[in-house]
Amino acid sequence: MYYYINQNMTWFQAQNYCREHYTDLATFDSYDDISMLEPTLTYKTAWIGLFDDPKSWKENLGNESNSWRWSVxxxxxxxxxxxxxxxEPSYANGSESCVIMNPDGTWGDAICASAYSFVCYTVTNQREKVYHFIPTVKSWNSAQEYCRQHYTDLAMIENAEENALVFSKTGNQTSWIGLYRVPWAWSDGSHSSFKNWKSYEPDNLAGNQHCVVEGRTHNWFDLNCSWLRPFICHQVTTLKTTVGMKIMTGADMTDPAVIEQFLQQIHERLTNLGWTDFKLQWKNLPSNQTKKT
Known part of the structure; x- marks a missing residue:
């Protein structure tokens, strides 16, 4: 269920509001979700839950879902x-999400569809990386496919010595390495890959547009997160089921440690049966509601 909140807030203020009163800022999984929104809006734009936090990719390599990662x-x-x-990285024009080694050995982000030479690698029995320069120009994805067919993968670089070794192979040519990222993440941690961008968006105008709004036709575009806008929250309905159990055991089922071990065993069995996204709680009935056998 989606809720329009007609109060002007920054993206992060809106996120806090939605988390306090609902589940989170709105996440969309498909056009079916989009169809649940009001046909037209009374305002031009409204924040949704999609953002591209620079702390996870610009200030360091990070470990968030939109952070940099190695192909292998x-x-x-x-x-x-x-x-x-x-x-660098700059995510210029909202379109640079693959990494090149520059002619001076430093790194920069670039458009993945651009054509450059590239560096593959293999690993010896002594677990040392061996780098292979490929002068043929390809897109990052085509270079990745080539490296995986003929070697291990696009070059993975984990220290200054390896970076210098890769640089020595390139002959000062701009070359792809194996670092890439998938921009944008949902505030609620959802893994939805659905996007509904307006034409020519996102563009990261001025290099500071890292949060997403939807417009009157429900297309999306990026804006500066500090701008004040209305916003859309969503509420996830949780299904709660209570199951009564009669257990014949000598274990003390009032002991928290025993209960925790028991719940772990049930969780494991349900997971093996294909259950996902569920939580278990144990509740003992009052003594006057139990029967002794």
Whole structure:
């Protein structure tokens, strides 16, 4: 269920408001969700829950869902080494999410569809990385596919020595390495990949547009998070089911440690059956409602 809040707030103020009164700022999984919104709005724009927090990708490599990660692992936060050029990464024009090594050995973010030479790598039996420079120009995704077919993956660089070694292979040519990120994350931690951008958005105008609004036609575009706008919250309805159980055991089922172990066993079995996104709670009936056998 979605709720329009006609109060002007910054994106982060709106996030706090939604978390206090509902579930969070609005998340959308499909056009079916969009169709649940009012056909037209009484105002031009309203915050939704999509944002691209620079703390997770600009100030450090980070470990959030929109942070930088290496192609071979696909996981953020596994390394702390970085060699960004001054002013990088910039996410210029809202379209740079793959990483190049510049002719001076520093890094910069670039449009993934651009064509550059690239560096692949393999690992020896002694767990040392061996880098392979490929002079053929390809997009980042095509370079990744090539490296995975012929080597291990696009170059992974975890320290200054490895960075210098890759640089020595490139011959001062701008080249792809294996660092990339998937911009934008939902405030509630949802993994929805659905997007409904307006044409030519996002554009990260002035380099400071990291939060998303929807317009009157429900298309999205990025804005400065400090701007004041109305916003949309959503409320997730939680289904609560109570199951009565009669347990024949010598264990003390009033002992919190015993209950915790029991719940862990049930959780594991339900997970193996394919259950997801659920929580378990234990409640003992009052003594006058139990029967002794």
């Amino acid at each position: 692992t696909g996981e953020a936060g596994n390394t702390t080494f970085e060699a960004w050029a001054s002013g």
